[in-house]
Amino acid sequence: AGAQSAVVFDAHLGGYPVTLLGIESQGLPRSGFLPADGPDQWTAGTLFPRSSKKVARAINAASGNRPVVMLANLSGFDGSPESLRELQLEYGAEIGRAVVNFEGPIVFCVVSRYHGGAFVVFSGTLNDDMEVIAVEGSYASVIGGAPAAATVFARDVNTRTDEDPRVAEHEARLEAADDDERARLRAALADARASVRSEKLGEVADEFDSVHSVERALRTGSIDAIIPAARLRPHLIEAVERGIGRTR
Template sequence: TYVIPGERFPRRAQTSDPATRDVRDFPYTSTRPEDSDLNCIGDLFSDEKNAGRKRAFDIRTVMTSLIDADHQPLERWSGMRDADTVLVWDAHIGGYPVAMLGIESRPIPRHGFVPGDGPEQWTAGTLFPMSAKKAARAINSASGNRPLVVLANLSGFDGSPESLRNLELEYGAEIGRAITNFKGPIIFCVVSRYHGGAFVVFSKALNEKLEVVAVEGSYASVIGGVPAAAVIFAREVDARVKADARMKDLQEQLARAQGAQKGTLLIRLNEVTAMVHSEKVGEVASEFDHIHNVQRAQRVGSIDQVIPPATLRPYLIEALERGIQRELQG
């Protein structure tokens, strides 16, 4: 991070790690039994093994696959309590010193006392109050010194009473302020999903130097498919539930039933209603996600480029070069 007097950025370091390296071949290891079929980073971007980009994964491994193999990263604020869902590294990509911010993409256990009105664990892809504070601090610390690279699988901010009580909204606003005031190149890379309040605070409307890129197969929208189905399209879901053949059949049986049989059918109707409702929410969510993909986000200007996973590291290096050159000329 040292900048020689009279220069704008820390000097580029020498690296033998090829700029064109394909990160898909980088090995992926996990102690979680459900990850036994994930062998390399490419599996995270695979439609066969990660359809819908909904699987949990270790963001550290993805970050390691992108940085220069011959330069060890330095983790900042690793011991910051309750800020586990954000990782901050000082690292090199293509020899360029960068501040790298990753959003943890797997659930993390909480330690100590857990309030009854808060989450039982730190959920994947979510910013909680202290992790939002950590992110804002990282962005501010890099401003005017080195470029910022953000790897995002981000569904937004936690809305539990505990988080709101602990200044979630205020720290979220601090991220927006940090992006607005940031001096230097910012590359925001969507590696999986990008929804909710994150769509607002990491926005090109706040900083014209923000370059947003998404890996093919990712999803980007102000709201995710499941919340959209449950809130915005609730009437559509209810209509599909009522039109379902299983519901109609049970309701016809209930209309003809008498006595104890009617009570049994009522219980059965409640069970089937819950099951069918869950199915229809999934259907509407899937339709929403297929419409609100990264290609649509690119068409409306929220994303600059959609790239194949094989070109992720080369693209980031080129983006850094463009951003640094633009900063030096402007």
């Protein structure tokens, strides 16, 4: 259970046998008993303990046999108490170990997002025969915009919320209201604050993502190339060919 968020195929790409890895781009329902401290579903773009183990085993199985190509829409590893209890950290580290020990070319392609622990265990610095590319418009950073806004920049989000005219207007009404109206206005203020804060979270997340783009990742050396979507398959084939040439 949980391994289905990672997809593994033995396939051919441009005539070359490869192990093709992917991550589910939509949430998958969970069946059976759901622990209270775990996710309600297998979230899209996320590695869970069993899917992490699956990816590590697939990479190890391909080592010395055929190239690995990974199409990554990967926001990172699940950090719920359930996943940590189920050895998420150990299996995540096993992916990094598999990449370090891999014999042969690895092509890692960011098709949407590349964040969190995935940014570490799939780093090109772990293996000299690993090529990291990204499709135009994708994102690559240690932390994504949404979690950054909710955690790292929470104070900024709260400040923007407090300074928003809509919140200030509700606060002024509450301040001037008599006792009979205060309960209703207090509830209205809470609703307005929640709505505005959600909006500000989105703003800060977008600002963060606009800075931490794949172009920035390319400048800092985290990825090797940015390609248009129309060039995805030809470039993957060329990358596999380059990798095979390097490792012969």
